[in-house]
Amino acid sequence: MQNFDVVIVGAGAAGLFCAGVAGQRGLKVLLLDHSEQVAEKIRISGGGRANFTNRELDPHAPHKHFISQNPNFCRSALSRYTPADFVALVQRHGIGFHEKHKGQLFCDHSANDLIQMLLRECAAGGVERWQPCGVKALRVDGAGLYDIDTDRGRVQTRSVVVATGGLSIPKIGATDFGYRIARQFDLRLVETRPGLVPLTFDGDAWAPFVELAGLSLPVLIETGAKKTRMAFAEDLLFTHRGLSGPAVLQISSYWAPGSPVRLNLAPEHELNAALLRAKASSRKLIANELSTLVPSRLADSWVQQDTDWQRPIGDATDKALARLAERLSRWEISPTGSEGYRKAEVTLGGVDTRELSSQTMESKQPGLYFIGEVVDVTGWLGGYNFQWAWASAHACAQALPLAGT
Ligand SMILES: Cc1cc2nc3c(=O)[nH]c(=O)nc-3n(C[C@H](O)[C@H](O)[C@H](O)COP(=O)(O)OP(=O)(O)OC[C@H]3O[C@@H](n4cnc5c(N)ncnc54)[C@H](O)[C@@H]3O)c2cc1C
Numbered sequence: 364m365q366n367f368d369v370v371i372v373g374a375g376a377a378g379l380f381c382a383g384v385a386g387q388r389g390l391k392v393l394l395l396d397h398s399e400q401v402a403e404k405i406r407i408s409g410g411g412r413a414n415f416t417n418r419e420l421d422p423h424a425p426h427k428h429f430i431s432q433n434p435n436f437c438r439s440a441l442s443r444y445t446p447a448d449f450v451a452l453v454q455r456h457g458i459g460f461h462e463k464h465k466g467q468l469f470c471d472h473s474a475n476d477l478i479q480m481l482l483r484e485c486a487a488g489g490v491e492r493w494q495p496c497g498v499k500a501l502r503v504d505g506a507g508l509y510d511i512d513t514d515r516g517r518v519q520t521r522s523v524v525v526a527t528g529g530l531s532i533p534k535i536g537a538t539d540f541g542y543r544i545a546r547q548f549d550l551r552l553v554e555t556r557p558g559l560v561p562l563t564f565d566g567d568a569w570a571p572f573v574e575l576a577g578l579s580l581p582v583l584i585e586t587g588a589k590k591t592r593m594a595f596a597e598d599l600l601f602t603h604r605g606l607s608g609p610a611v612l613q614i615s616s617y618w619a620p621g622s623p624v625r626l627n628l629a630p631e632h633e634l635n636a637a638l639l640r641a642k643a644s645s646r647k648l649i650a651n652e653l654s655t656l657v658p659s660r661l662a663d664s665w666v667q668q669d670t671d672w673q674r675p676i677g678d679a680t681d682k683a684l685a686r687l688a689e690r691l692s693r694w695e696i697s698p699t700g701s702e703g704y705r706k707a708e709v710t711l712g713g714v715d716t717r718e719l720s721s722q723t724m725e726s727k728q729p730g731l732y733f734i735g736e737v738v739d740v741t742g743w744l745g746g747y748n749f750q751w752a753w754a755s756a757h758a759c760a761q762a763l764p765l766a767g768t
Pocket of ligand 1: 373374376398402407408409415527528735737745
């Protein structure tokens, strides 16, 4: 039986960072993960360059970029460990990075630079890492010590940190371990569902749009109404099965099954007025005039929906042009589902924040902590999920008790 001050389960973004900080505070840390590879999600994130934080994050208004039953829960951790703190760490390690779009920071070279940085931080803290190593059972004794039965033998510890992430991308190691541990200790869970995920449509209803697969264009997308209305101005991507791209990934986290999404496919134009202006002076086909306002592939395909739109613009009625403008700028379509956890970037829901301290991430079960994506805190696309992983890990690592305290 080996003894540690803390055992961290899950060597992903949150677990690695927590291990390094705790180790450097002087704790004897064991980090274990059932996967062969360390931090696979960091490796594949941001197209291989890891969008590791976002400069626009406002820790004092977390509801702007985070979804949770209690969005204020993450305020404390996010304001004590900010994007600027993580940027300073990246700079100390000499990793080049750049800002892309809307405050998103990416590695210049590779996401692997970030993984190596986190591993160096763990080494500096003397962290012991066991990989691959699963957990068979976890028990707590009368004195509050945890006895963990692992694939590499039994270990005893005063603190356990669950950093096993969500359910997305099971083929690279995602499991429901964190939720099972929460249930074992009677901690409440918020129902989980895939987030930041492509949306799919019924085969027949989608047939007219299949030929648009691969087309990308800027749109305005929205769902919900009144208080639940959410809108994003981002790029849309048509796929064979439905819609993807940043616009759809963002809206998917707010989309309620059964409800429609509305798209403006030409957000930069007042379409009806532009078509009427063209009608007054042009002898071209509607599709040709339309292709000065939206991508020509979209224009050519869209006019197929109505014979009134397949003629010279000068011959079209104002009503037909108004209908065309309306259909492009208020395209309402009801997804039948999503690509699910297989393709989702994150998992919405998770360990109920009412069970956790927002200061320390400790649960109502003393000595048991939850950090990162396993918690019911989900960020927008754009580096917000990693920043939550770093911030929750840091809050936890600072709070873990040292031996003898
Ligand atoms: C394709 C993709 C791209 C993404 N890009 C970005 C991005 O650019 N920016 C951003 O902010 N977010 C991005 N995300 C989301 C981000 O990767 C996650 O939110 C983040 O990794 C969560 O960190 P975590 O430590 O909580 O979980 P993870 O990083 O998922 O780590 C969990 C770890 O726990 C291990 N584990 C699971 N079950 C067990 C078990 N039973 N026993 C032992 N170990 C276990 C796993 O092997 C894994 O190593 C992306 C996600 C995906 C899928």
